[in-house]
Amino acid sequence: MADSRTPTVVVDDVHVIYKVHGTGPAKGNATSALGRILSRRGTPGVREVHAVKGVSLVAHRGEAIGLIGSNGSGKSTLLKTIAGLLPPHRGRVYTHGQPSLLGVNAALMGDLTGERNVILGGLAMGMSRTEIQERYQDIVDFSGINDKGDFISLPMRTYSSGMGARLRFSIAAAKSHEVLLIDEALSTGDAAFQRRSKRRIDELREQAGTVFLVSHSNSTITETCDRAIWLEAGTLRMDGPAKEVVAEYERYNGKK
Template sequence: MAENSTHPTHSTNPTAPVNPTHPTEEPTPTVVVDGVHITYKVNGARTGRGSATSALSRIVSRKAAPGVREVHAVKGVSFAAYRGEAIGLIGSNGSGKSTLLKAVAGLLPTARGKIYTRGQPSLLGVNAALMSDLTGERNVILGGLAMGMTRAQIRDRYDDIVDFSGINEKGDFISLPMRTYSSGMGARLRFSIAAAKSHDVLLIDEALSTGDARFRRRSRERIDELRREAGTVFLVSHSNSTITESCDRAIWLEAGRLRMDGPAKEVVAAYEEFTRAGGRAAR
């Protein structure tokens, strides 16, 4: 492999990342991924839960469950992300993008290699903390607390969150239980809560596709804002246009391996060429 040739177009690329520090200084890394492998076990891959007799004979014979399979999702990926960058992760389904994102967030262990971070990277999303039986109002507070905000911070942001979600545009919905919301309203409120907190390193997994066109535009603006406040943003998306619009750098994973890392436009162009040539569906 020609390891020393540099890419000819990077200097003229208009989407090249804006480096807040002086160009001759070493930029500040926020996430360093060093030779990371991630494997996970899948339970019941073949037999589901299995019949009672097979489970019993397994216990008696002390064999491992036959359905447990190991999946090697990420295979030796290395890169460094710097402050001020917005990095898109692209690749076909099952290429390990979301798995890598979870590992950067510290929610999945690495089998080999290490991930170093500045501060605590956070996934954008509080869906799991919200309870559909509670009112939108109480969910704003619960979600904020779950993300680690203080009660005072939530009080300060409360009106912004509700206004941003647009929940109250058609009546006083915020004081109704969330289970009475339409799916679009619920998604909007969830995004608004999740986007209320600024993070050192923000990880976004397909969050831009919720709500109507107006809300999508607003949420993209909010992502840009978060990006300015955050050190670094990672975005997983299957929409190539989202990547080129929101990110200045892209990392292309294919079958768990890092295939290309560079300015978003170049990487997306190469990826599009690959999907056309290879005939593999990219969504």
């Protein structure tokens, strides 16, 4: 039976390969470097990483999808590919509208105050100045960064990583998205912030949006998402109901 739901993201046999450069300059002089180029030998200190290997999936309107897996499994790389920031080496990604990757679309700047970053982040996501002004106080209150002082008037470089992540999520959550991609942003707040975040994700889904969430907290995945995708070493190991996928992932880790 055909699926009647509206697809928002289609990932078709996607492979992502990127190069990792060594930390220091390659040894040798210009003559030897030219010789390597002419002989097509590889540059010393550069290696290729096959981060995503043949992943295929379809996401639909109203879904919240958790991405789980060990460090280096390809979760963040897959999100960046869906967002259009990393081109696939092979395969295709199709999206309905422009996906928003939390913390990237809201191009926040460390030397500017939180207040200025709320304005810039909102503009970067397509909100008008009037919309930002109307939602400004809600964004600040949602983030909770002013609960223990007037941090919104301080430069963002003075924020902890958790405060910065909460403000980024609060800016992104102030606008409805057809596809919202969240990478580890919900693991940085206290219980009250996490409850607010979950409610907002539910609202985004009800507004016909699709949410992808990367988290190392399995409880966050099962509480926030109805579906989960397990990546391991760049391959898709399991795709299904969040509780079932998380349970299988925990059994796998228990056997290692």
